[in-house]
Amino acid sequence: MDIYVGNIPWKVSDDDLKELFSQYGDVESAKIIKYRDSNRSKGFGFVEMDDDGAEKAIEALEGFEMEGRPLKVNQSKGKASEDSETSEDSETSEDSEDSETSEDSEDSEDSEDSE
16 A cells, blocks of 8 residues: 655655554555755655555554654555546546547547647
């Protein structure tokens, strides 16, 4: 499971984050997102770990104070929503292809050429 971790103090490293979450299960990866130009932390990151450990970590670490800052910890929405959007898009395009006639296809090609 991919976990979003927000409000991370700037001094915290990837290893610090991994160590914190490893108390709850096997951590596959821990990555703090940084600005490209300055290499300074953006204050959030992602941890990937097994589902059971992730659920325990989210429950235990939501609001946990790290260097005086309460962490925001929840399941990452990025990857899961991308997967569902992809499957919905493929279903939608199949439906529209079935309902489209050859005449409609020619009209849409003509309109693309004129743009």
